[in-house]
Amino acid sequence: MSKQIGIIGLGIMGSAISANFIKSGYGVIGCDIDSTRCNELQNNGGSIAETPREVASLSEIILTSLPSSAALDDVISGKDGIAASNNSDAPIMECSTLPIKDKQRNHDILSKVGMTLLDSPLSGTGAQAITKDLAVYLSGNEKAANKCFEVIDGFARAFYYVGKFGNGSRMKYIANHLVAIHNVAAAEALVLGMKAELDPQLIFDVISDSAGSSRMFEIRGPMMVANNYNPATMKIETWQKDMGIIAEFAKSMNCPTPLFSATADIYTTGMAQGRSEEDTGAVCAVLSKMACLDRD
Numbered sequence: 001m002s003k004q005i006g007i008i009g010l011g012i013m014g015s016a017i018s019a020n021f022i023k024s025g026y027g028v029i030g031c032d033i034d035s036t037r038c039n040e041l042q043n044n045g046g047s048i049a050e051t052p053r054e055v056a057s058l059s060e061i062i063l064t065s066l067p068s069s070a071a072l073d074d075v076i077s078g079k080d081g082i083a084a085s086n087n088s089d090a091p092i093m094e095c096s097t098l099p100i101k102d103k104q105r106n107h108d109i110l111s112k113v114g115m116t117l118l119d120s121p122l123s124g125t126g127a128q129a130i131t132k133d134l135a136v137y138l139s140g141n142e143k144a145a146n147k148c149f150e151v152i153d154g155f156a157r158a159f160y161y162v163g164k165f166g167n168g169s170r171m172k173y174i175a176n177h178l179v180a181i182h183n184v185a186a187a188e189a190l191v192l193g194m195k196a197e198l199d200p201q202l203i204f205d206v207i208s209d210s211a212g213s214s215r216m217f218e219i220r221g222p223m224m225v226a227n228n229y230n231p232a233t234m235k236i237e238t239w240q241k242d243m244g245i246i247a248e249f250a251k252s253m254n255c256p257t258p259l260f261s262a263t264a265d266i267y268t269t270g271m272a273q274g275r276s277e278e279d280t281g282a283v284c285a286v287l288s289k290m291a292c293l294d295r296d
Helices: 012-023 035-043 052-057 069-077 100-111 126-130 142-149 167-195 200-208 215-226 236-252 258-272 280-290
Strands: 004-008 027-031 061-064 092-094 117-119 135-138 158-161
Touching (some): 004 012, 012 035, 027 035, 027 052, 100 117, 117 142, 117 167, 135 142, 142 158, 167 236, 167 280, 200 215, 215 280, 236 258, 236 280, 258 280
Parallel strands (some): 004 061, 061 092, 092 117
């Protein structure tokens, strides 16, 4: 019999992960405060629980994919949270991008009731999650991590055990530091080419096969070419949260990040232009406007 996977948080990432687990033959039970997301899981063949406690009670491995530290606190230690399930056999993969101190606090709460939280952020966009093109950075209790390794191919292409609790997030911050820069670099290059009266599709085709290409150029280049940033695989407003976490992390290390810092205002300008719900690829539209490039 396949393992029963619990998923708490069925947003862009969680919904894609749950769908892939189902396609891979796993049983999935999930919950989310958004009833539409719950209905989507049910229509895909999963089961719905009313509370995180119920999800945890009925699962062999649990994944959480949440938008904020407040949401994590509620899911872990709220009235009907995971901690109340007392299911010490089920490791919990915390897949969100959040400050390490907030994950550590919840790790310690669960430890007191004999449960194990793994810091397990994911590298990849929502679009990549749909095709299982994700990498998982697991950190924390190695025995629990080994148990999770058995199911990761149900939703991701790769995984790495990176050591003590918190190292998963540290690795994710570094990955997202590069994503922030490469995304803006891809947009800047396309805008420069279009200002030079090169066709955007031609730019994409040629540069994708050059030494200057990057995963972000390849993933977000098509939406930049189309000048269409919906539906979002990572909303600019959500990315602002990640940018803040990385900036604070770098500051705590007394480590200068001038290229990363230079990208921050481009994303903030996107917010100011009313693009908060659009994909972060919309930095191309931001730079196009700054360059007085009319693409309408």
